[in-house]
Amino acid sequence: MNVWIIEDEEAAARRLEKLVTSIDPSIQITRRMDSIIETLTAIQEGPLPDLLFLDIQLADGLSFEIFNHTKIDKPIIFTTAYDQYAIQAFKVNAIDYLLKPIKKVELERSIQKFKTWANTEAFNYGKLAEILKKDKPSQRFLLKVGQRLRLVDTADAAYFFSEDKITFLVDWKGQRFALDQSLEKLEESLDADQFFRVNRQFIIHLKSIGEMIAYSKSRVKILLDPSTKPEVVVSTERSPHFKRWLTGER
Secondary structure, three states: OEEEEEOOOHHHHHHHHHHHHHHOOOOEEEEEEOOHHHHHHHHHHOOOOOEEEEEOEEOOEEHHHHHHOOOOOOOEEEEEOOOOOHHHHOOOOEEEEEEOOOOHHHHHHHHHHHHHHHOOOOOOHHHHHHHHHOOOOOOEEEEEEOOEEEEEEHHHEEEEEEEOOEEEEEEOOOOEEEEOOOHHHHHHHOOOOOEEEOOOOEEEEHHHEEEEEEOHHHOEEEEEOOOOOOOEEOOOOOHHHHHHHHOOOO
């Protein structure tokens, strides 16, 4: 089995290679790269390996940029220090998502998962990618308003927020409705191009942003439309991703 390791930290790349070969000495690390440019060049030269280990933060940017320039129909195990990219990763052929520092037992499980899938008769990784990409966002919510049931389309949601352990949907008229889903579940199902979780309490629609104000520690304060009483400030760890989301980079 041939494997590529794409990792911009030399020590992390060496450790990963050592772990992989200790788990299965028959695995051949045929290439190691540390940047988007180098990876794209290697893909063009071909052939692709059986499996790729791909870090998310590379020397010249986020590795998701690779998929904007080429198609990879081989399985990928993402390795990263950040957990917020998991949903995006599984839309581009990811079969697993490992958080650094990578534990040997978790890596072994990931490699076994790959082998199981690879040994499945007529397994098609391209088909897997299509299935993952077709994991559509939820389109509507069935809400109880008094004794009545009401359907609210996702397009009618300006933002979602949590208060006293209850999740609310706020529509464009400012009406709010209680939901039986957590913000964590909503974050997984909503269209990431339109909605962004700015902090632990709020997930907002792009068009609900009325005004943005520079805040302390490089954060951003948002005035929502419709307005809301709780102050909405993008958390420190989410601020860089929020700014990329605004420009469509994510």
